[in-house]
Amino acid sequence: MKYAERMKRLGTETAFEVLVRARQLEAQGRDVVHLEIGEPDFDTPKNICDAAVKALRGGYTHYNPSAGYPEIRKIISDEINKTRGLKTNPEQVVITPGAKPIMFFTILATVDKGDEVIYPNPGFPIYESLINFIGAKAVAVPLREENDFRMDVEELKTLVTPKTKLMIINSPQNPTGGVLTHEDLEEISRIAVENDIWILSDEIYSRTIYEAKFESVTQFPHVPERTIILDGMSKTYAMTGWRLGYGVMEEKLAAHIARLQTNSNSCVSAFSQMAIGEAITGPQDESAKMVAEFKRRRDVIVEGLNKIEGISCKKPLGAFYVFPNITELGLKSKKLEEYFLENYGVAGLAGTSFGAYGEGYLRFSYANSVENIKKALSRIEKGVADLKK
Numbered sequence: 001m002k003y004a005e006r007m008k009r010l011g012t013e014t015a016f017e018v019l020v021r022a023r024q025l026e027a028q029g030r031d032v033v034h035l036e037i038g039e040p041d042f043d044t045p046k047n048i049c050d051a052a053v054k055a056l057r058g059g060y061t062h063y064n065p066s067a068g069y070p071e072i073r074k075i076i077s078d079e080i081n082k083t084r085g086l087k088t089n090p091e092q093v094v095i096t097p098g099a100k101p102i103m104f105f106t107i108l109a110t111v112d113k114g115d116e117v118i119y120p121n122p123g124f125p126i127y128e129s130l131i132n133f134i135g136a137k138a139v140a141v142p143l144r145e146e147n148d149f150r151m152d153v154e155e156l157k158t159l160v161t162p163k164t165k166l167m168i169i170n171s172p173q174n175p176t177g178g179v180l181t182h183e184d185l186e187e188i189s190r191i192a193v194e195n196d197i198w199i200l201s202d203e204i205y206s207r208t209i210y211e212a213k214f215e216s217v218t219q220f221p222h223v224p225e226r227t228i229i230l231d232g233m234s235k236t237y238a239m240t241g242w243r244l245g246y247g248v249m250e251e252k253l254a255a256h257i258a259r260l261q262t263n264s265n266s267c268v269s270a271f272s273q274m275a276i277g278e279a280i281t282g283p284q285d286e287s288a289k290m291v292a293e294f295k296r297r298r299d300v301i302v303e304g305l306n307k308i309e310g311i312s313c314k315k316p317l318g319a320f321y322v323f324p325n326i327t328e329l330g331l332k333s334k335k336l337e338e339y340f341l342e343n344y345g346v347a348g349l350a351g352t353s354f355g356a357y358g359e360g361y362l363r364f365s366y367a368n369s370v371e372n373i374k375k376a377l378s379r380i381e382k383g384v385a386d387l388k389k
């Protein structure tokens with residue numbers, strides 16, 4: 001049997017593949033420290049689980065509107081207005097199973113075959129995968145360590161052509177933890193407005209931020225009407241397995257995206273949407289505690305990595321990843337990923353899992369206990385010492 005041509009262009013997220021290999025090693029009795037997967041290790045706060053259970057028992061077990069329940073869309077729209085200073089209405093919100101479908105739906109609804117899409121590299125691998133999948137041209141903006149892994153806006157300008165339809169930005173960023181400054185965002189907004197380009201602003205880590213202050217590109221004039229804000233519950237409330245996310249965009253686009261949802265998932269599970277209401281409007285202390293704990297872990301891992309000769313690591317301002325430079329170790333990123341996993345039981349990801357410009361780096365997620373992070377650090381140190389023998 002033959003498969004569709006486009007399947008050759010579909011990429012993946014290697015974190016899941018490394019996780020499978022790590023689990024195989026564990027099944028053989030090996031001990032592995034998991035620093036590969038990007039999800040909080042905390043449980044979803046109890047009040048949120050209780051709200052979902054109550055909804056389940058209360059009959060929220062049926063189909064519901066494709067864009068989501070109006071009252072939950074209103075809660076999201078109010079939250080976006082509060083946190084981004086916007087004036088959105090509930091009609092602009094589409095609730096999706098996880099935030100990821102907002103990427104797919106946005107690209108399907110705004111980009112044609114042959115158009116160009118600018119995206120960060122290294123970056124979340126699904127951007128590049130989906131751009132290629134639909135037959136558009138993926139145009140990488142390199143994120144460089146010397147620029148604190150922020151987009152270089154001067155370089156960005158040179159990448160825009162009459163075919164540029166969409167620009168994807170992500171701040172705080174996966175995999176580098178980089179955060180775009182006010183000035184970066186202002187310049188990006190100017191480029192988008194002058195060239196009539198859509199912006200997909202992936203703000204999933206908007207609350208996982210440390211010394212820096214979160215800012216959205218939507219604060220600038222004429223930007224809200226061309227921007228799709230992607231956010232969700234996965235990272236902020238430790239709800240990755242619930243699959244709850246959303247997009248906020250101009251009303252007409254929201255209607256298109258809701259139609260894409262009708263054509264694919266129909267709608268998001270009814271009772272779990274009720275948990276969104278509780279998560280956003282209920283107490284925020286659990287979520288704040290998680291961020292404080294991530295910051296403590298970040299400091300431990302950054303300090304530990306910088307003590308290892310041959311590795312250097314910038315202190316990221318947001319998200320829960322470090323992106324250490326490993327060029328001095330003399331192995332390609334993918335080889336080093338395998339070396340640490342197979343021989344020392346440390347699961348991390350090659351920087352190249354996030355695009356070609358990730359060569360020379362590894363990504364470690366520090367969504368793991370300080371005890372496990374310290375264990376991983378001493379194993380990495382041993383691995384590096386053995387390399388030099």
Ligand SMILES: Cc1ncc(COP(=O)(O)O)c(C=O)c1O
Binds near residue numbers: 099100173244
């Ligand atoms: C930058 C970025 N955007 C979006 C997502 C997807 O989030 P969700 O699990 O809600 O689909 C992730 C998940 O790792 C991410 O890192």
